[in-house]
Amino acid sequence: MLMQNCQNAAHMTMVPKSTKFIMKKTLFLFLLFCFPNVFLIAQVEKTKINGTVYEIQNEIEIPLIGVNVYWSGTTIGVVTGTDGRFSIERTKNSNQLVFSYAGYQPDTLIIQNKLAEGIKVVLSGAIELEGVEIVKRQKTMEFSMIQPIKVEKIGESELQKAACCNLSESFETNPSVDVSFTDAITGTKQIQMLGLAGSYTQITRENIPDVRGLSSVFGMEYTPGPWIESIQLNKGTGSVVNGFESIAGQINVELRKPFDSDRIYFNLFANQESRVEANLNLTQKVNDKFSTTLLLHGRNSSLAMDNNADGFIDKPIGNQIIVLNRWQFIGTESGWSSQMGIKATVNTGVGGENGFPDSKESGLWGYESDTRRLEGWAKAGKISNSKPYQSFGFQFSGLLHEQESDFGMKNYVGDQRSFYGNFIFQSAFKTTLHKYRTGASFQYDDFDEKLDSFNFIRKEMVPGLFFEYTWSPKPNFDLVAGIRGDYHNNYGLFFTPRLHLRYAPFEKTVIRLSAGSGQRTPSILAENISVLASARVLTIQSEANSRPYGLNAEKAWNFGANLTQKFKLDYRDGAVSFDFYQTRFVNQVVVDLDENPQQINFYNLNGESYSTSFQTQIDYELIRRLDVRLAYRWYDVKTQYRTGVLSKPLVSANRAFLNLAYETMKKWKFDYTLQWFGPKRIPNTESNPIQYRLPDYSPQFLLMNTQVSKTWRGKFDIYVGAENLLDYKQNDPIISREDPFSPYFDSSLIWGPVFGRMIYGGLRLKIK
Amino acid sequence: MKKYSLIIITILISTFLGDVLAQDAKTVTAKFHVDGVCMMCKERIENAAYIKGVKTCEWDKETGELEVVYNTEKTTLDKIHKSIAKAGHSTSKEKADSDAYAKLPKCCAYDNGAEKH
Numbered sequence: 001m002l003m004q005n006c007q008n009a010a011h012m013t014m015v016p017k018s019t020k021f022i023m024k025k026t027l028f029l030f031l032l033f034c035f036p037n038v039f040l041i042a043q044v045e046k047t048k049i050n051g052t053v054y055e056i057q058n059e060i061e062i063p064l065i066g067v068n069v070y071w072s073g074t075t076i077g078v079v080t081g082t083d084g085r086f087s088i089e090r091t092k093n094s095n096q097l098v099f100s101y102a103g104y105q106p107d108t109l110i111i112q113n114k115l116a117e118g119i120k121v122v123l124s125g126a127i128e129l130e131g132v133e134i135v136k137r138q139k140t141m142e143f144s145m146i147q148p149i150k151v152e153k154i155g156e157s158e159l160q161k162a163a164c165c166n167l168s169e170s171f172e173t174n175p176s177v178d179v180s181f182t183d184a185i186t187g188t189k190q191i192q193m194l195g196l197a198g199s200y201t202q203i204t205r206e207n208i209p210d211v212r213g214l215s216s217v218f219g220m221e222y223t224p225g226p227w228i229e230s231i232q233l234n235k236g237t238g239s240v241v242n243g244f245e246s247i248a249g250q251i252n253v254e255l256r257k258p259f260d261s262d263r264i265y266f267n268l269f270a271n272q273e274s275r276v277e278a279n280l281n282l283t284q285k286v287n288d289k290f291s292t293t294l295l296l297h298g299r300n301s302s303l304a305m306d307n308n309a310d311g312f313i314d315k316p317i318g319n320q321i322i323v324l325n326r327w328q329f330i331g332t333e334s335g336w337s338s339q340m341g342i343k344a345t346v347n348t349g350v351g352g353e354n355g356f357p358d359s360k361e362s363g364l365w366g367y368e369s370d371t372r373r374l375e376g377w378a379k380a381g382k383i384s385n386s387k388p389y390q391s392f393g394f395q396f397s398g399l400l401h402e403q404e405s406d407f408g409m410k411n412y413v414g415d416q417r418s419f420y421g422n423f424i425f426q427s428a429f430k431t432t433l434h435k436y437r438t439g440a441s442f443q444y445d446d447f448d449e450k451l452d453s454f455n456f457i458r459k460e461m462v463p464g465l466f467f468e469y470t471w472s473p474k475p476n477f478d479l480v481a482g483i484r485g486d487y488h489n490n491y492g493l494f495f496t497p498r499l500h501l502r503y504a505p506f507e508k509t510v511i512r513l514s515a516g517s518g519q520r521t522p523s524i525l526a527e528n529i530s531v532l533a534s535a536r537v538l539t540i541q542s543e544a545n546s547r548p549y550g551l552n553a554e555k556a557w558n559f560g561a562n563l564t565q566k567f568k569l570d571y572r573d574g575a576v577s578f579d580f581y582q583t584r585f586v587n588q589v590v591v592d593l594d595e596n597p598q599q600i601n602f603y604n605l606n607g608e609s610y611s612t613s614f615q616t617q618i619d620y621e622l623i624r625r626l627d628v629r630l631a632y633r634w635y636d637v638k639t640q641y642r643t644g645v646l647s648k649p650l651v652s653a654n655r656a657f658l659n660l661a662y663e664t665m666k667k668w669k670f671d672y673t674l675q676w677f678g679p680k681r682i683p684n685t686e687s688n689p690i691q692y693r694l695p696d697y698s699p700q701f702l703l704m705n706t707q708v709s710k711t712w713r714g715k716f717d718i719y720v721g722a723e724n725l726l727d728y729k730q731n732d733p734i735i736s737r738e739d740p741f742s743p744y745f746d747s748s749l750i751w752g753p754v755f756g757r758m759i760y761g762g763l764r765l766k767i768k
Numbered sequence: 769m770k771k772y773s774l775i776i777i778t779i780l781i782s783t784f785l786g787d788v789l790a791q792d793a794k795t796v797t798a799k800f801h802v803d804g805v806c807m808m809c810k811e812r813i814e815n816a817a818y819i820k821g822v823k824t825c826e827w828d829k830e831t832g833e834l835e836v837v838y839n840t841e842k843t844t845l846d847k848i849h850k851s852i853a854k855a856g857h858s859t860s861k862e863k864a865d866s867d868a869y870a871k872l873p874k875c876c877a878y879d880n881g882a883e884k885h
Contacts, residue, residue, distance in 0.1 A: 068830070068884075571824035571837055624818060665815045 202246035237516030316351030365740035574620030607640025654678030
C-alpha cells in the first residue's frame with residue numbers, strides 16, 4: 001500500500017478522489033487498506049505509541065472509528081475510538097504495527113525507535129468504489145464510480161480468463177477493444193478502440209509511454225501477460241499530464257511490483273501450434289525500504305504448421321526472450337519513493353511459404369524478422385510531510401529499438417532512439433476542493449527507417465508544459481480541466497486542451513462527459529507493416545519535405561459521454577453502462593488501400609474523417625457465482641479518400657459480446673465468451689483479374705472461446721482452454737497465394753480468424 | 769437519443785422495482801453470531817450459509833455477526849445454523865460438528881487459541 005505513494009507522486013492515476021458516498025457501511029468498507037495511499041507523518045513515545053487514523057474527504061479529515069491496531073505477531077492490540085485515536089504499548093517483540101479494518105487484509109507500518117510523537121495515518125481517497133465488493137467476491141472487471149474519467153480496470157482474474165500470452169491478447173474478454181489479425185503471415189494481433197487503429201490509443205507502462213513509434217503494432221507482444229498486474233483502460237482523451245498523443249483512448253499497464261509480488265511466480269503455457277511459453281517472476285525484498293523483482297519470459301515456436309492449408313505457415317516460428325529487472329525504494333520517513341527498471345527484448349521470427357524456414361530457398365516467399373530493444377526508466381516522487389495532498393515527481397525513460405524484417409523481396413530496417421522526461425507537481429489552492437497538477441515534459445525521438453532503397457529519417461523534439469485543474473465542489477461532482485502547450489520541431493507550437501466532468505445525480509448513477517484534442521506523428525511504415533506482406537507499392541504524397549514523411553501531424557478532437565448505472569437485483573449486484581464517443585480529425589494521414597489494389601497510398605486528409613461509436617454493456621451476477629456480461633457496440637467510421645467517402649475497411653460496424661464466468665466453491669472456474677462480428681468492408685479489388693477479386697463485404701461470423709481452470713490452495717493453478725472453438729476461418733486469406741511474387745499478392749486483407757480452433761493449456765505456481 | 773433515454777429510464781425503473789420486489793414478505797433478514805477468526809473462516813462460513821433459499825449473506829470477521837437474507841418458504845433459519853455447524857463453525861444455536869472442526873486448518877482453530885487475524 002505504501003508503494004502507492006510513489007505512483008501517486010509520479011502521477012499514475014487520475015487524481016484519487018475521495019467521496020462522501022453516504023451509506024455508512026459502504027464508507028466503512030471502501031476505506032480499505034487495499035487501494036488507498038497511506039501517508040505517514042511519524043513520531044513515537046518511548047513506551048506508548050499514540051496516533052490517529054483519518055480518512056480525507058475533500059478538505060476534511062474524518063477520523064476512522066473501529067480500526068484494529070496491533071503489533072504484528074503478538075496479541076497486543078487496540079481499537080481506534082470515536083475520534084479515530086489509539087494508544088498502544090510498545091513491545092520488544094515487534095516493530096510492525098498492523099492496521100486492520102473490517103476484515104480486510106491488514107496493512108503494516110514499521111515503527112522506528114527514533115520516531116517521536118504520535119502517528120497520523122491518513123487513508124485517503126479510495127480510488128475504487130468497487131473496493132466495497134472485495135468483501136464478497138472481487139469483480140474481475142470494474143468501473144470506477146468516483147474517478148472523473150471513466151476507467152475500466154482489468155484485474156488479474158480478468159486477465160486469467162483467457163490465459164493471455166501477451167498484452168495484445170489481453171482484451172479477448174473486453175468488449176471495448178477489438179482484436180484482429182493484421183495479416184496472414186506475421187501472426188500479429190492488433191487492437192482497435194472506437195473503430196480506430198491501435199496507434200491512436202496511447203499505451204503506457206505505469207504511465208510512461210510504451211508502445212509507440214516503430215513498435216506500434218508488434219510492441220503489444222513485448223509485454224507478457226503473466227507480468228501484468230492490471231490494466232486501466234479509458235476511452236476518449238486522457239489526462240494532459242500523460243502527454244498529447246492519446247486520441248481514441250489510453251491503456252495503462254501496471255506490471256508486477258517489487259513490494260506487492262509473490263516471491264516466486266511461475267507460468268507455463270503450451271498450445272497445439274507448438275508455441276511454448278515460460279515465465280518466471282522472482283521477487284526479493286532486500287529490506288523494508290528496498291525490493292526488487294526480476295521478470296523473465298521465454299517463448300519458442302518450433303513447428304512450422306499450415307493448418308489452414310493456404311501454402312503459408314500460419315504463424316512464424318522463432319523465439320522471444322524478454323528480461324526485466326525493477327527496483328523499488330520507499331522512504332517512509334522522508335516521504336520519498338522511487339522506482340527504476342530495465343528491460344531487454346529479443347524477438348525473432350521466420351515464416352512465409354511452407355518450406356522457407358528450413359531451406360531459405362530464394363524461390364519461396366519468405367518472412368524473417370529480428371527485433372532487439374533495450375529500455376530503461378526511473379521514477380521518483382516525494383510527498384510533502386506537512387501537506388499530504390502536495391507532492392512532486394519525475395519520470396524518465398529511454399529506448400533503443402532495432403528491427404530488421406524481410407517480406408519476400410522487401411527489406412525493412414528500422415531504428416528508434418527515444419527519450420522521455422516528465423516532471424509533475426501536484427498541490428491544491430487553499431483547500432483540496434481545488435487541486436492542480438502542473439509540470440513540464442520533453443519527448444525526443446530519432447527514427448531511421450529504410451525500406452529497400454528509400455530512407456526515412458526524422459528527429460522529433462517536443463518540449464511541453466501542462467497544467468491541470470481539478471475542481472471537486474461536492475462529492476458527486478468533479479471537473480478536470482487541463483491544457484498543455486508543446487513545441488514540435490517540425491510542426492511548431494500546438495495546444496492540447498482537455499476537459500472531463502463527472503456528475504453522480506444518484507448514488508448508483510454516474511454521468512461523465514469528456515472533450516479534448518490529441519496530436520501525434522504517425523509512423524506510417526511501422527503502423528502499416530503488415531502491408532509489406534503484399535505486393536502493394538507504397539506511395540506517399542509528400543507535401544512538405546521538412547516534415548516526417550512529408551506529411552502533416554495527425555490531429556483530432558474527441559467528445560464522449562458515458563452513463564454508468566449500478567443496480568442491485570434480487571440481492572446481487574449489476575451494472576449497466578452506455579458509452580458514446582465521437583472522434584473528428586482535423587488532419588489525418590489517410591491510409592488508402594482502396595484506390596488501387598496494387599498500392600497503398602498515404603496522403604493528408606482533405607475533407608472529413610470521423611469515428612462515431614456507441615456501446616452498451618450489462619454486467620450482472622445472474623445466479624450466485626455466475627457473472628454475465630452482455631455488450632453490444634456500433635461504429636460509424638468514415639474517411640474522405642481521394643476517390644470518395646468510404647467507411648474504414650476491415651472493421652465491423654456491429655459487434656455483440658457475451659461472457660459467462662462461473663466459479664465453484666472448490667475453485668473451479670469456467671469461462672465462456674461468444675462474440676458476433678457483423679460484416680466488414682473489404683478494400684476494393686475490382687481491378688484485379690477475376691480470380692483475385694474479393695467480395696465488397698465479409699460475411700458475419702461467430703467466435704467462441706472457453707477456458708476451465710482449477711486452483712489449489714491459492715497457489716497452484718491449472719488451465720485448459722480453446723480459442724475459436726467453432727473452428728471458423730477466413731478461407732483463402734491470401735490473394736494469389738500460388739504466385740506470391742505476382743503483383744496481385746496480398747495477405748493483408750484479413751477480416752476473420754486466420755487459424756482454426758486452438759487448444760492450449762498451462763499452469764501457474766505462486767510461492768509467497 | 770430519444771431511444772437511448774428510454775432504455776435508460778427502463779433500466780432505472782426495473783432496478784428500482786427489483787429492489788422493491790426483492791423485499792416481499794417471504795424474504796427475511798436474520799443476524800446471529802458465528803465463531804471464526806480469519807478470512808478463510810469467512811469464506812467457509814459464507815459458503816456453508818449459502819444453502820438453497822438463501823439470497824445473500826455476509827459474515828463480519830470483527831463482530832462475528834452473520835447477516836443472512838433468505839426465503840422463508842424455501843428454507844429455515846435452523847437449516848442455516850446446522851449447515852454452518854456442519855462446516856465446523858459454532859453458531860449462537862448450534863455447536864460445531866467436532867469432526868469438521870478437527871479438520872480446520874490451524875489458523876482457523878477458533879476454540880484452540882487462534883486469535884482474529
